[in-house]
Amino acid sequence: MAQQEANPSITVTKTSDGPPRDLESLPETGSQLSVHEKAVLAEAQSILARLVARQSDPLSSPSAVKDYLVHQLAALPHEVFGILHLDSQKRLIRDEPLFRGTINGAVVYPREVIKAVLQSNSAFAVLYHNHPGGTASASEADQRLTSELQIALTTVGTEVLDHIIVAGTDSFSFAETGLLYVAGH
Template identity: 50%
Template structure:
């Protein structure tokens, strides 16, 4: 097949396919090809997208790449990296708008997607909280503590103080594991219990503690650890 997508049958061109059938009908390489717009010598945008996904392993890893690594790839550069960051920022803001209007308990998938996007690309461990009102709608998202790749120091007193400042009725905690393993550690379970106990003193509930690692996530609530 020609390396020029414009030479392909119309029904097989990613942009036309998206317009005709919707984004969900496209594969990851096809979606990425629309973002890339052009290929490189000897490769169509779809071929380049396939090579990138093979190099990074999956789309999520590509989205998490830092600028230095991203720009090392032929066909990519600072302009494409800036476009990618703009896309991610728009996705974050869209999901923030969505979850702010919904109950976090009745739409957990949207909440999880929102938090995953907030923490994507972090090279260090970051502990964050989503503060919720009495109807469990989002008041605010705040990164609370930043640590090294080995862990973050979390101080329940600061979480309580911030929750009271937002007049929150409940919170959802989240942090990333740059190690790539989402399973909660003993320290994760311990800090969750300390937060539950501290916030209970001021009648604020901890609804969940989510741990993200790459494209996977674990809910301590779903594991019965809350």
């Protein structure tokens, strides 16, 4: 498997305003969070969404993309697999969580991933998922899925720039560690 350069150029720019997440979509943590704390978190997410929309180049590096995803996924008590859809200029079209799993897994259907990419007209994609309570590392299953999705998405003209795994405040980048298949190499 060929390795991609250690610091790929990812420039993600917000091009459309997505609705801020509401209180119902915040992580369910039992009695750990009060209604007030959930409201504060919802407002923080809303502020983050507005800042992303205002800045011309808010997610301009792999570390900025990882920071954004850590803020979105760190507190979730269940796995979520999603895609950052990017246009041909690598600007963010939208952040789309696709699959919700349990505490230690999520079923990902490549057909649905392809449908989502086509519906968003994505030229590039950053795949992501979280490991609640786990470690920020890629399992063999994560590596197989990433390879399968890269090949499938390439057939419809979408390049996978990275797959990021979030575990709490830690993150892992397939691109930074050379685990992405590089077409033509």
